[in-house]
Amino acid sequence: xxxxxxxxxxxxxxxxxxxxxxxxxxxxxxxxxxxxxxxxxxxxxxxxxxxxxxxxxxxxxxxxxxxxxxxxxxxxxxxxxxxxxxxxxxxxxxxxxxxxxxxxxxxxxxxxxxxxxxxxxxxxxxxxxxxxxxxxxxxxxxxxxxxxxxxxxxxxxxxxxxxxxxxxxxxxxxxxxxxxxxxxxxxxxxxxxxxxxxxxxxxxxxxxxxxxxxxxxxxxxxxxxxxxxxxxx
Amino acid sequence: xxxxxxxxxxxxxxxxxxxxxxxxxxxxxxxxxxxxxxxxxxxxxxxxxxxxxxxxxxxxxxxxxxxxxxxxxxxxxxxxxxxxxxxxxxxxxxxxxxxxxxxxxxxxxxxxxxxxxxxxxxxxxxxxxxxxxxxxxxxxxxxxxxxxxxxxxxxxxxxxxxxxxxxxxxxxxxx
Numbered sequence: 508x509x510x511x512x513x514x515x516x517x518x519x520x521x522x523x524x525x526x527x528x529x530x531x532x533x534x535x536x537x538x539x540x541x542x543x544x545x546x547x548x549x550x551x552x553x554x555x556x557x558x559x560x561x562x563x564x565x566x567x568x569x570x571x572x573x574x575x576x577x578x579x580x581x582x583x584x585x586x587x588x589x590x591x592x593x594x595x596x597x598x599x600x601x602x603x604x605x606x607x608x609x610x611x612x613x614x615x616x617x618x619x620x621x622x623x624x625x626x627x628x629x630x631x632x633x634x635x636x637x638x639x640x641x642x643x644x645x646x647x648x649x650x651x652x653x654x655x656x657x658x659x660x661x662x663x664x665x666x667x668x669x670x671x672x673x674x675x676x677x678x679x680x681x682x683x684x685x686x687x688x689x690x691x692x693x694x695x696x697x698x699x700x701x702x703x704x705x706x707x708x709x710x711x712x713x714x715x716x717x718x719x720x721x722x723x724x725x726x727x728x729x730x731x732x733x734x735x736x737x738x739x740x
Numbered sequence: 741x742x743x744x745x746x747x748x749x750x751x752x753x754x755x756x757x758x759x760x761x762x763x764x765x766x767x768x769x770x771x772x773x774x775x776x777x778x779x780x781x782x783x784x785x786x787x788x789x790x791x792x793x794x795x796x797x798x799x800x801x802x803x804x805x806x807x808x809x810x811x812x813x814x815x816x817x818x819x820x821x822x823x824x825x826x827x828x829x830x831x832x833x834x835x836x837x838x839x840x841x842x843x844x845x846x847x848x849x850x851x852x853x854x855x856x857x858x859x860x861x862x863x864x865x866x867x868x869x870x871x872x873x874x875x876x877x878x879x880x881x882x883x884x885x886x887x888x889x890x891x892x893x894x895x896x897x898x899x900x901x902x903x904x905x906x907x908x909x910x911x912x913x914x915x
Contacts, residue, residue, distance in 0.1 A: 523800065622778070695903020700785060710900050717872075721913070722913060724857055729854075
């Protein structure tokens with residue numbers, strides 16, 4: 508155990524992500540986190556600082572921040588597996604953590620949007636099946652840049668596109684996007700936002716209805732936190 | 741000012757880092773509310789002119805988000821003329837804050853609804869031909885959401901469903 512240097516305590520302004528993640532730990536584990544950070548070896552502390560820098564960097568993606576956080580817990584030996592072993596790989600440690608810290612596991616799973624997870628799955632399936640972006644684009648009758656955007660997590664495919672991709676790759680659609688209900692709902696919202704569609708008679712009747720009393724609720728605007736922070740500075 | 745006062749700021753891509761761990765819960769409606777803001781749904785909607793706000797506590801914790809948009813639909817034929825609709829595409833509250841705080845006067849969901857209605861009225865007021873109704877679509881199985889909207893004078897439109905069987909609700913805006 509090293510006693511040479513006590514690291515700076517993470518503070519709210521500089522490390523809001525880290526602070527939030529510490530708060531997701533069970534309350535009895537939070538002191539253990541700080542203790543481990545203060546009492547670890549110099550090399551681990553240096554590595555922890557590097558991981559904190561990733562968590563703090565505005566350029567880090569949410570996924571990278573999440574992985575950095577998980578890696579830090581792992582190397583501080585706060586994620587033992589079910590047999591008490593340490594230093595397992597990330598997949599193993601996540602599995603062990605799920606049993607010890609269900610709340611943390613839920614957080615880890617939520618690091619990435621379903622859209623991002625889809626991109627990872629698609630990339631892996633394409634790699635396994637040795638299919639290029641151009642080949643996939645030809646099979647689903649879209650452009651290569653459209654496939655590239657999906658792989659780079661820049662757009663959500665509609666269900667119809669997912670079906671075409673699944674057919675082209677000869678996989679079940681749920682292998683690409685397990686929570687397909689979410690796609691259906693988001694497609695509905697995106698469709699509602701399309702200009703130029705003709706409303707149904709029932710909808711038109713409802714919108715021309717003047718029987719519904721006018722609401723007396725005028726709402727209430729909320730103050731801006733950014734303005735408040737600026738004025739405090 | 742109460743410690744439960746929410747703050748609203750326009751959502752930008754830079755705010756996405758603050759959404760790590762944000763989850764509206766594991767119900768079906770919770771999952772799509774989460775995905776809309778974490779995925780590209782919110783940004784796509786903003787590209788179509790929707791305003792999206794992120795709601796935070798005074799300490800900066802993200803409580804939820806809300807949105808108001810406009811879309812040009814057409815009346816049924818033979819009229820076929822364009823009409824602009826004002827609607828709430830999506831709102832979501834992190835599950836940690838569901839039902840919080842206990843004081844109904846400061847309940848986060850109500851502060852968010854008040855803000856969205858105020859913004860809808862403001863947007864409507866800027867129009868030459870203001871609309872009568874503010875709309876939203878809701879999962880008919882999401883009773884908690886429907887009750888919240890009814891508390892704010894939204895009514896379910898009978899016989900109208902949209903997309904994947906979603907119900908449509910309307911609120912006749914105050915003058």
